[in-house]
Amino acid sequence: MAEATLGQLAARFGLVLRGDPDVPVHAVATLRDAAPGTVTFLANPRYRRYLGSTRAAAVIVDESAAGECTVAALISKNPYAAYARIAAWLHPEPVAVAGVHASAVVDPSARIAPSAHIAALVVIEAGAEVGERAVIGAGCVLGAGASIGEDTRLAARVTLYRGVRIGRRCIVHSGAVLGADGFGIAQDVDGWVKVPQLGSVVVGDDVEIGANTTIDRGAIEDTVIEDDVKLDNQIQVAHNVRIGAHTAIAGCVGISGSTTIGRRCMIGGGVGIAGHLEIADNVAVLGMSLVSRSLTKPGIYSASVPAIEAGDWRRVVARLRHLDDMYDRVRALEGHDKVSDPEHS
Amino acid sequence: MAEATLGQLAARFGLVLRGDPDVPVHAVATLRDAAPGTVTFLANPRYRRYLGSTRAAAVIVDESAAGECTVAALISKNPYAAYARIAAWLHPEPVAVAGVHASAVVDPSARIAPSAHIAALVVIEAGAEVGERAVIGAGCVLGAGASIGEDTRLAARVTLYRGVRIGRRCIVHSGAVLGADGFGIAQDVDGWVKVPQLGSVVVGDDVEIGANTTIDRGAIEDTVIEDDVKLDNQIQVAHNVRIGAHTAIAGCVGISGSTTIGRRCMIGGGVGIAGHLEIADNVAVLGMSLVSRSLTKPGIYSASVPAIEAGDWRRVVARLRHLDDMYDRVRALEGHDKVSDPEHS
């Protein structure tokens, strides 16, 4: 942990300080449970009720909430981003020592930068490359010809199939699998024929990939994850998908083959996206929804239904099944003839 | 496998025996396919039809079904729990030999109990602790300072990030990842800023965690799994979630950040739970439902819709889209003015 005064933090991170600049802080904390000597933040309005009683040395807030602050305020237009930077500075990542652990199995043709850290029991196959200051966690497997950019960190037990390329400053979490075969099968008279998956996976810079997320290699061309994409855990990205820069995707999302997702999209947890679609830039999809058509306009989309008491819901479902009949009955009450309804199919 | 007479089983497990106490049994079996010398059980009423024809030596049943039993009956108020205990006794786990496999990479500062079993190619980093009789399966990675309680078993290829703490008598299955960074990102003008994930994961006693389940470390405080929680495979538990004691969660559930789930809850497969919610004790959620609001009362909740023939369903969906219009038309038929409807938003 680092230590700083509030005045130093304000100067370093471009914040306005209301309070004593000489107060030292050494850690971050939550608004509710902060101890003296810590700095905290207010970003989610639901925690505003703790603002008056926090014991933190200072709170990172926006201008509108600064007045309610009974301790020192570090004022930012974007308190959450300011908090993120201060937290990273007060709590730096442990430094990995350069070098290859004696138990790692590294093919002589692989090129490992001198400043890279290769942990215990890593396997690096022929022709793979690891850039400067990259960290390859224990038990990772880098297939033949895979490449890892500078300052990228793989946590323990990440798998890259042959030829997968990851850019700079990325983070990949444990259990992630990049470059497995896409689900390509052709139906023939006596069963399935496997369609070879000949493309690869290309990941840009500043991408984070969550634990146990899978990104399949392309069938012919590559699956592409552009710069600054953020993927949570247990996401499935099928072959030939392209995810645009700055898009963030929450856990348990499944994206089917050959779909293109635009830039700066936000996809909620558990969403399913069908194949061969185009999703425009700046689209948000609410959690647990299905996207089965291209979304050509920015906006927020949803098909999610919140759970209610099961007995009430059972009655809804019983009626839902007969919704088309109900529609016909309403039309009949209105004096329309069912057959004349052009929308009926 | 152990062997016992029916009389011994009745005595050991506190059951009432109707039948010959000297009949030996050596294994468990299903009601339908039991061979002589085995003991079986009836817990699910759909299998009651096999009760009259089973060839088992004895059936574990409750009082109400004992009369239909044509072989010996071991009578219990809770036949399934009695079966579970008898099966564990007749089919004990293979005993793991104490000691550290020569191929394991164990940091000198780690503390490994003498009776613990560390399998091949395990990595244990600095300061980690493994309790008495614990079993660490092949290829596991225990990050710096992680700790494993007494009698806890990790199957092959489990990953614990630094500082993750697991209690006693737990079971963690292959591919599970505990302590990866939570999905914390702050939006800034030119992209995402990573929010450091500084908490850890704390797992109580008697917890089981399924294959490829992921439990993220907390952002500031810890993610907490209380005693006797049972998690199936491929569950995603986000940062700062708390799951109350005795709660059971089926496969493929996703729980978003900072949500608290009560004690003795039952969450069905594929459920999604949004973030920052409070779920009361004794809540059940039916499979594939979305929970997007706090559930403050015990009860059964659902939003699941069973699949029907696709052509019929397509008509339902077409009408569903226009449900608000249909409501207005019903109100018009009733003689109401649309504008006067206070519920319309």
Next chain:
Amino acid sequence: MAEATLGQLAARFGLVLRGDPDVPVHAVATLRDAAPGTVTFLANPRYRRYLGSTRAAAVIVDESAAGECTVAALISKNPYAAYARIAAWLHPEPVAVAGVHASAVVDPSARIAPSAHIAALVVIEAGAEVGERAVIGAGCVLGAGASIGEDTRLAARVTLYRGVRIGRRCIVHSGAVLGADGFGIAQDVDGWVKVPQLGSVVVGDDVEIGANTTIDRGAIEDTVIEDDVKLDNQIQVAHNVRIGAHTAIAGCVGISGSTTIGRRCMIGGGVGIAGHLEIADNVAVLGMSLVSRSLTKPGIYSASVPAIEAGDWRRVVARLRHLDDMYDRVRALEGHDKVSDPEHS
């Protein structure tokens, strides 16, 4: 890569060639981006617009599209399957060298066929078997008594628990876990009792299993995956499930315990299937649907709702909650008495 003339391809794969048989090809390509010297295909009608402008040496097409082809045509009744076979022939898998890597930990009682390839840091426990020409990727763990048939390939970091049996010519992708304990727990007064999972997992021939897919061992009998089943990534198959031959299942599907799925079924991505059900042969289920009852007839089933603009959807959900009331109001308008409705429950 191999190389062939169009005439050789036509002869080897039983296709009708319209064009110069002496033109050489060395690779496959997409219709849109093909370079000279490549062969491509048309299977999905949405790409037909590229047929007139492709630069490929030849296109694999069916008879109906051959006329539009401005380059050579390789005519097949099933262009996609023909493409798959040609692609596999032009781009053969890298050959794995027979032998056991020095870093692998193989129990002396395991039987490894001389032509098998065991990669770095594999663990093979007592009594396991690996068939001729099988490939076991880096970091795999084969539990005691597990068996792998001839020509089966495990990618890196696959886990088989004790006793799991896989047939011939299968492919299992990284992170897959076969044979973890099924989710068997019995509720007792003071908490859960674990139900021992005593069965195993049996996988037939020609099965492909995707990355991070989990298949649990049976409670008493085995979980069974029949021949030529194709499973995509992140699928959860619970204990005692049986999946019939030639069935294909897309990513993120969850199948609950003791359900039987028929032959030649097609299950879309993200589908959830409840436990103890029977799904007939030739059933298709559309993506993101829930199957909560047995489906006894072949056909296509769905409960999926495509996302729409969130504001519009919110109004639908508000009405959906009160669908039962709306039904009553329609019946009142029709002059029915609510109480007399036999369907109302």
